Amino acid sequence: xxxxxxxxxRAPAVAxxxxxxxALGYLTSTMVVILLFAVPLFAxxxxxxxxxxxxxxxxxxxxxxxLTGGSGQFSLGQSAFYALGAYTSAxxxxxxxxxxxxxxxxxxxxxFAFGFLFGxxxxxxxxxxxxxxxxxxATAMPQILKLGVFEHWTGGVQGLxxxxxxxxxGLPISQDVWLYYFTLVISIVIYVFAVNLLKSRTGRAMxxxxxxxxxxxxxxxxxxxxxxxxxxxxxGTTGVAGGLGAIAVQFVAPDGYTIQLAIALFLGMVVGxxxxxxxxxxxxxxxxFVPNLAEEVSKGLSGAVFxxxxxxxxxxxxxxxxxxxxxIQDIVRKIRK
Amino acid sequence: xxxxxxxxxLRAYYGQVQALHGLQxxxxxxxxxxxxxxxGAGKTTTLRAICAMVRSTGSIQFAGTPLLGRSTEAIVKxxxxxxxxxxxTFTSMTVEENLQLGAIxxxxxxxxxxxxxxxxxxPVLKQRHTQQAGTLSGGEQQMLAVARALxxxxxxxxxxxxxxxxxxxxxxxxxxxxxxxxxxxKVSILVVEQNAQLALELADHAYVIETGRxxxxxTATDIASNEDIRKSYLGY
Amino acid sequence: xxxxxxxxLAGIATGxxxxxxxxxxxxxxxxxxxxxxxxxxxxxxxxxxAWQMIQWGVPFWxxxxxxxxxxxxxxxxxERLLFKPLANAPILTHVAGFIALFAILNSVAGLTxxxxxxxxxxxxxxxxxxxxxxxxxxxxxxIAVTLVLLLALYFFFQFTRIGLAMRxxxxxxxxxxLVGINTSWMVALxxxxxxxxxxxxxxxxxxxxxxxxNMMGGVLIYGFAAAVLGGLxxxxxxxxxxxxxxIFENLAxxxxxxxxxxxxxxIALALIITVLVVKPNGLFGRSVVKRV
Numbered sequence: 001x002x003x004x005x006x007x008x009x010r011a012p013a014v015a016x017x018x019x020x021x022x023a024l025g026y027l028t029s030t031m032v033v034i035l036l037f038a039v040p041l042f043a044x045x046x047x048x049x050x051x052x053x054x055x056x057x058x059x060x061x062x063x064x065x066x067l068t069g070g071s072g073q074f075s076l077g078q079s080a081f082y083a084l085g086a087y088t089s090a091x092x093x094x095x096x097x098x099x100x101x102x103x104x105x106x107x108x109x110x111x112f113a114f115g116f117l118f119g120x121x122x123x124x125x126x127x128x129x130x131x132x133x134x135x136x137x138a139t140a141m142p143q144i145l146k147l148g149v150f151e152h153w154t155g156g157v158q159g160l161x162x163x164x165x166x167x168x169x170g171l172p173i174s175q176d177v178w179l180y181y182f183t184l185v186i187s188i189v190i191y192v193f194a195v196n197l198l199k200s201r202t203g204r205a206m207x208x209x210x211x212x213x214x215x216x217x218x219x220x221x222x223x224x225x226x227x228x229x230x231x232x233x234x235x236g237t238t239g240v241a242g243g244l245g246a247i248a249v250q251f252v253a254p255d256g257y258t259i260q261l262a263i264a265l266f267l268g269m270v271v272g273x274x275x276x277x278x279x280x281x282x283x284x285x286x287x288x289f290v291p292n293l294a295e296e297v298s299k300g301l302s303g304a305v306f307x308x309x310x311x312x313x314x315x316x317x318x319x320x321x322x323x324x325x326x327x328i329q330d331i332v333r334k335i336r337k
Numbered sequence: 338x339x340x341x342x343x344x345x346x347l348r349a350y351y352g353q354v355q356a357l358h359g360l361q362x363x364x365x366x367x368x369x370x371x372x373x374x375x376x377g378a379g380k381t382t383t384l385r386a387i388c389a390m391v392r393s394t395g396s397i398q399f400a401g402t403p404l405l406g407r408s409t410e411a412i413v414k415x416x417x418x419x420x421x422x423x424x425x426t427f428t429s430m431t432v433e434e435n436l437q438l439g440a441i442x443x444x445x446x447x448x449x450x451x452x453x454x455x456x457x458x459x460p461v462l463k464q465r466h467t468q469q470a471g472t473l474s475g476g477e478q479q480m481l482a483v484a485r486a487l488x489x490x491x492x493x494x495x496x497x498x499x500x501x502x503x504x505x506x507x508x509x510x511x512x513x514x515x516x517x518x519x520x521x522x523k524v525s526i527l528v529v530e531q532n533a534q535l536a537l538e539l540a541d542h543a544y545v546i547e548t549g550r551x552x553x554x555x556t557a558t559d560i561a562s563n564e565d566i567r568k569s570y571l572g573y
Numbered sequence: 574x575x576x577x578x579x580x581x582l583a584g585i586a587t588g589x590x591x592x593x594x595x596x597x598x599x600x601x602x603x604x605x606x607x608x609x610x611x612x613x614x615x616x617x618x619x620x621x622x623a624w625q626m627i628q629w630g631v632p633f634w635x636x637x638x639x640x641x642x643x644x645x646x647x648x649x650x651x652e653r654l655l656f657k658p659l660a661n662a663p664i665l666t667h668v669a670g671f672i673a674l675f676a677i678l679n680s681v682a683g684l685t686x687x688x689x690x691x692x693x694x695x696x697x698x699x700x701x702x703x704x705x706x707x708x709x710x711x712x713x714x715x716i717a718v719t720l721v722l723l724l725a726l727y728f729f730f731q732f733t734r735i736g737l738a739m740r741x742x743x744x745x746x747x748x749x750x751l752v753g754i755n756t757s758w759m760v761a762l763x764x765x766x767x768x769x770x771x772x773x774x775x776x777x778x779x780x781x782x783x784x785x786x787n788m789m790g791g792v793l794i795y796g797f798a799a800a801v802l803g804g805l806x807x808x809x810x811x812x813x814x815x816x817x818x819x820i821f822e823n824l825a826x827x828x829x830x831x832x833x834x835x836x837x838x839x840i841a842l843a844l845i846i847t848v849l850v851v852k853p854n855g856l857f858g859r860s861v862v863k864r865v
Contacts, residue, residue: 068665124850128608132801133846139794140839263672270669303680310673311655318662388751413753425748427741429806438741441734442753485752 024278024325032278036184045176049248050288052180055187056244058284061268062194062277063237069275070198071230072210074127077118077134078265080141081111081235083257085242087145090160090252091153100165100247104186107243108236115235119228138262142254159253162246183244190237194277197233206230271313273322282321286313341366341493341525342387342399349379349386349393349549356382357393358549364542366400366492369519369526371536371557374546380529381422383546384495387527388412388419400492414442418486422497426478426485428471432462435470435481439488448488455484458514476507483511487518494518496528500535508532512539537561579707580823586712588819590781593719593774594789594796595803595811596726597767602805603730603743604763605656607667611674612771613793615651617786618678619644619772620779621686624693633696637776641769648768652761660757682786693779715777719812722773726808739763794838795822802845804855814856818845 024032040048060082067073085107092098092106118137125133145154154160167178197203205226208216217223246252264287271286272279294305317323340363347360357379364370372380386393389409397404404412413419418439427435436455440448456463459480465473470481479499486494499515500508516539519526530536536557537543543560545553553566560566597616601609609615619640626636651674659670697714730736742749742759749756774796775789782788799818803810822841829840849855 074665121846121850124853125846128805129801129849129853131608132797132842133849135794136839136842136846139842143839266665267669267672270665274663274665300684301680303676303683305680307673307676307680310669310676314662314666314669314673315658318659318666320666390747390750408755409750410753410755413751419751421748421751425745425751427745427748429744430740434737437734437737438749438752438754441738441741489752 032281033188037181040173040177040180045174048176048180052176052183052248053245054281054284054288055180055183056241056248057265057268057288058280059187059190059241059244060238060265061272061280061283062190063234063241064265064269065272065275065277065280066194066197066237067230067234068269069277070203070210071206071227072213073122073227073230074131075134075231075234076131076259076262076266077137078234078238079257079259079261080134080137081115081238082242082245082261082265083141083145083252083254084114085111085239086246086252086257087154087160087242088239089243090162090246093162093247094160095153101182103247104240104243108240111239111242112232112236115238116228116232118235119231122231123224123227135259135262138259142258145254145257155253157254159251159256162250162252164250165247179248183248186240186244190240191277194237198277202226202229267310271310271320273320273325276320276322276325278325279321340364340398341368342397342527344383344387345396345398347383347386347393347395347397349382349391351382351391356391356549357386359395360546360549360551362544362551362554364493364525364527367519367523367525368542369516369528369540370542370544371533371540372527372529372544372546373533373536373560376531377548378546379549380546381497382549384419384421384497384527384529387495388417410442413489416489416492417495418489418491418493419495420482420486420497420499422501424478424482426470426473426481428469430470431467432470432473432481433466435485436462436488439485440490443488443490451488451490455487458487458518459484476503476511479503479507479511480514483515483518487522487524491524493525493527496526498529498531500530500532508535515539533567534561576827577824580827581820582707584820584823585716585816586708586819587823588799588816589712589716589719590774590778590792590815591795591799591818592812592815593715593722593777594771594792595799595815596719596722596808597771597774598793598796598800599803599805599808599811600726600770601763601767602800603740604760604767605667606743607664608797608800609767610668610671610793611678612767613789613796614675614678614682615644615648615768616771616775616778616793617789618682619647619768620693620775620784620788621682623772623776624691624779624784625686627694633694637696640772640776644772645765645769649761649765651768652764656764657757657761679786686786688785688787691784693776693784695780699780711780715781718773718777719815722770723808723812726770730808735762791838795819795841798842798845802848802855804857807855807857810855810857821845 039051043051060078064075064078067075088107088110089100089103092103093100122130122133146157164175165179166175167173171178198207205216205221208219208221209223209226213223268280268283268287270283272281272283290309291302291306294302294309297305342364344360344362347357348355349357360379360383372383374380382391385391387397387404389404389407389412393405395405399415399417402415427438433452436452437448440451456466461477462481462484465477470478473481483499499511503511512535515526518524528536528540537560540557543555543557544551545560545566553560594613594616597612598608601612622643623636623640626639627633631639655670655674656667659667695711695714697711699709699711702708702710702713730740738749738754739759739762741752742754742756746756778792779788782792795818799814800811801814802817803812803814818841821844822837825840826837
């Protein structure tokens with residue numbers, strides 16, 4: 001082992017997460033799901049709307065987690081995939097009258113293809129270079145959406161208004177509540193898919209690449225395939241989140257999808273814990289609710305308050321909420337003994 | 338001659354795992370001492386403990402100065418040069434810059450002439466002095482590592498498995514030079530080796546470590562001539 | 574043809590801004606192996622300090638020197654207080670720390686000096702340089718300052734022991750400790766120097782883009798791009814990268830139809846990425862031998 005040390009000078013960008021620990025146990029998961037289903041019974045419509053947004057961002061953060069936590073690639077361009085998904089849904093619904101449910105798979109597939117293709121040149125880049133490339137994508141996307149050529153479809157700077165769907169089958173619930181349940185079900189499906197993906201052969205191959213790319217390729221892992229695949233899957237998932245976002249917010253416009261969104265998603269991933277999928281929910285809560293909180297503390301200094309809270313969080317738990325979860329797990333184990 | 342290095346009751350830990358269990362040995366000024374033992378016996382850990390690169394308790398005295406509690410860089414400044422396993426080469430820098438780095442803590446004016454001395458010891462380094470060190474062969478990198486350590490003008494040099502991964506001929510050459518450095522430059526050398534036969538040929542004193550404890554000590558000739566020790570601990 | 578020459582010239586003038594910032598980027602990258610996303614905001618903050626001193630009646634070069642000292646100390650302090658405690662945290666957590674720092678500096682500057690744009694004086698004046706309408710004396714002065722800074726940095730890293738020690742500490746921290754280098758202080762020193770260089774960049778840029786809390790947003794991105802294009806390990810590459818990015822951007826804006834101001838940035842970045850795909854270590858970056 002010592003002979004290997006001299007050349008592996010840099011620690012991998014992403015700390016390895018033990019494979020069994022990427023998700024919660026069955027019992028905890030069931031409890032969380034029951035809780036999430038019960039919330040609308042007690043909450044007001046506005047809170048329910050915010051929770052829908054929270055779930056949607058959680059999906060987007062989960063998607064980034066698949067890419068970064070899973071394959072070790074870093075992206076600041078998630079907002080571009082999110083925007084593409086959002087516009088796909090919006091355009092299909094408003095220009096072609098497609099049912100909103102059906103627009104999501106289209107958004108996902110389109111973003112998958114786009115992400116996969118983007119992953120090809122990105123193969124040559126890693127670390128900071130990849131960050132810059134994805135960053136370029138994120139800054140370009142709002143500008144591209146504003147281009148005159150697409151204005152007929154995208155509505156240019158003005159954007160598009162999207163009709164909010166009613167609950168189907170005459171269910172006696174409000175639009176907000178229906179959308180919340182709809183989002184919740186999709187979130188659960190995507191979460192289960194992601195957990196199984198990372199535990200599968202594909203997931204193992206991706207994580208091998210994350211931990212040591214050269215060793216992985218020496219073991220016969222098709223590095224190019226899995227890296228681009230990770231990009232595609234991540235982009236596709238983000239696209240679905242984007243589509244859901246468009247439906248929930250009822251509006252798409254270029255300035256809703258700037259680099260700031262990509263940065264927020266990134267922060268969500270770090271706060272949640274890189275590579276720990278349930279952390280996506282925690283991270284999403286952070287980026288949805290903490291800015292509001294900061295605004296309430298001080299209007300003029302909301303940025304500073306947000307920054308200070310973020311610093312406190314990363315000081316206390318540099319590995320994100322995953323660290324808290326592991327700690328609790330340890331304590332529970334000790335008590336049982 | 339007085340003791341240069343005195344190690345008493347040394348215990349070292351990697352996280353929860355204890356790697357050294359009350360190690361005890363000493364080394365005379367000007368001597369070449371070797372630590373022998375199987376894989377995982379604690380040889381490397383001993384060297385790392387001397388340089389404060391692993392959490393440890395007990396006592397390590399270097400020329401009367403206690404080392405425990407000091408930082409790695411402070412210990413280096415006392416005149417202890419450590420050539421780690423894997424050689425610690427600055428791969429992206431040139432050979433000459435590597436040598437300059439070896440003398441980075443020195444304030445005197447003789448650094449340039451010392452670099453020339455190193456080139457005299459290791460002519461291959463002179464040929465490659467502008468080359469990126471990462472492109473050197475394993476043997477050349479080991480020579481560079483030894484030369485870099487000597488640039489400190491150390492009183493004590495710690496060598497961790499210098500023969501690792503090198504061709505036998507290269508190893509012979511390296512050990513010949515080490516012997517010369519020990520005699521002529523009066524540098525005390527503590528060397529950890531798996532190749533016991535080779536180490537015993539050169540060293541004057543030897544300690545055998547097993548699972549974190551010293552189990553045997555003596556002059557190199559005694560140890561080498563004791564067939565029991567050779568068979569049970571050194572495997573030749 | 575004259576249009577082309579003029580645009581190249583204008584590109585060099587804007588490129589000087591990017592080159593200056595890119596030097597600060599390379600400096601911090603040498604020290605911590607990462608890009609500091611808050612670097613632009615640090616530079617902005619320093620520039621505000623200088624502006625404040627000038628408002629109080631301190632002469633320009635006095636304020637300039639004082640700002641450098643304060644920025645250096647500030648950079649060291651940020652490292653000691655904020656990032657040293659995070660030394661063992663994952664890299665991505667550091668990036669989150671940069672973003673936090675960004676938010677704090679931007680917000681505090683906004684509250685202290687508000688968001689209206691301010692004039693920042695140029696020590697070189699703003700007359701046409703050698704009769705050219707494309708380059709002003711300020712821009713010529715800025716190019717000169719950048720080149721002087723580059724020389725100083727080159728000298729520092731290649732020929733001083735502390736420069737060598739800093740490079741070693743950045744490249745292989747454990748080995749660096751084994752030759753007696755205090756790596757922790759090297760990192761702090763790197764932060765201090767990067768902060769001071771950023772302050773120079775800020776004070777040179779402010780007369781062109783005007784002073785306000787968001788003035789560095791775009792500039793930093795171009796600075797990153799320039800540094801990456803030049804190869805992050807090379808100050809020389811960073812400066813060349815800065816000029817090239819400036820030229821790229823201007824030519825793209827002039828010759829590619831439909832490219833307004835808005836699309837200049839993405840196109841410049843796309844070009845850089847194309848270069849990187851062909852030369853992953855940048856134009857002047859040293860390739861690193863990688864083994865398992």
